[in-house]
Amino acid sequence: MGDELIQYEVKDRVAYLTINRPERRNSFSENTRRKLIDSWMDFKHDDDIDVAILTGSGNIAFTAGSDLREIARGLEIENPDWQPPVADMSTIGLATMQGLNIEKPVIAAVNGYSLGFGFALALACDIRIATPNARFAASEVKYGHMAGGGQATRLARMIPMGWALEIALTGDQIDAETALRIGVVNRIVPEEQLLAECTDLAHRMIECGPTVVRETKAFMYRSLGVPLNEALDLEGIFYSRIQSSHDYDIGTQAFADKTKPEFERK
Numbered sequence: 001m002g003d004e005l006i007q008y009e010v011k012d013r014v015a016y017l018t019i020n021r022p023e024r025r026n027s028f029s030e031n032t033r034r035k036l037i038d039s040w041m042d043f044k045h046d047d048d049i050d051v052a053i054l055t056g057s058g059n060i061a062f063t064a065g066s067d068l069r070e071i072a073r074g075l076e077i078e079n080p081d082w083q084p085p086v087a088d089m090s091t092i093g094l095a096t097m098q099g100l101n102i103e104k105p106v107i108a109a110v111n112g113y114s115l116g117f118g119f120a121l122a123l124a125c126d127i128r129i130a131t132p133n134a135r136f137a138a139s140e141v142k143y144g145h146m147a148g149g150g151q152a153t154r155l156a157r158m159i160p161m162g163w164a165l166e167i168a169l170t171g172d173q174i175d176a177e178t179a180l181r182i183g184v185v186n187r188i189v190p191e192e193q194l195l196a197e198c199t200d201l202a203h204r205m206i207e208c209g210p211t212v213v214r215e216t217k218a219f220m221y222r223s224l225g226v227p228l229n230e231a232l233d234l235e236g237i238f239y240s241r242i243q244s245s246h247d248y249d250i251g252t253q254a255f256a257d258k259t260k261p262e263f264e265r266k
Contacts (some may be wrong), residue, residue: 017018065116141171
């Protein structure tokens with residue numbers, strides 16, 4: 001833990017990533033984005049971790065977005081020789097895309113402001129759970145910037161188009177209750193219960209077996225925008241892959257024996 005820009009902790013097969021710049025409302029400097037990318041890759045390649053939970057330090061902000069002061073004065077980068085894992089993508093794109101590109105589930109524990117790049121980051125997670133003080137906005141629109149980092153793209157696929165357009169074209173903030181009503185977040189819980197709620201959800205996924213969880217996540221994203229018949233064919237392919245796994249046999253036998261399955265992740 002300590003003073004790292006991204007605190008990374010693992011417990012019981014869950015990775016906890018905490019954006020740790022509370023004095024700047026957890027806004028993202030270039031170095032913070034790079035640390036997040038590195039943390040995503042650690043999570044992705046560690047076979048002993050099944051789910052990640054992303055949150056912000058303190059109780060004011062999940063993340064207020066990019067650090068505009070840094071942008072205004074020019075970048076001050078700790079390690080100029082650092083290179084992102086994929087050379088043709090910006091660090092903004094990598095930081096927001098890697099969660100979605102990882103086959104394991106990622107949960108956003110939104111504990112306050114989620115603005116601009118911070119909103120993009122929350123939308124890139126698979127599931128969002130928020131506290132009552134959470135606020136969401138594509139705030140960069142008010143400064144002549146597009147709602148980038150996947151905001152406009154994901155909003156158009158996630159919620160009714162009227163709401164997606166209002167959010168992306170005005171930059172206005174929406175509160176937690178509105179976010180729940182239109183489908184941006186799954187539920188609202190008291191601040192003191194947020195991490196416990198997200199952890200409980202993570203463990204319910206883990207109990208189902210990582211093979212089926214990962215394959216199902218991959219299928220559901222792959223099927224977005226695909227015609228129904230093609231999506232059904234694709235579902236059959238993914239089902240066959242799950243059916244050929246050792247965990248499928250373990251689960252089937254446990255069902256027959258009326259016991260709890262002990263999955264082996266293969």
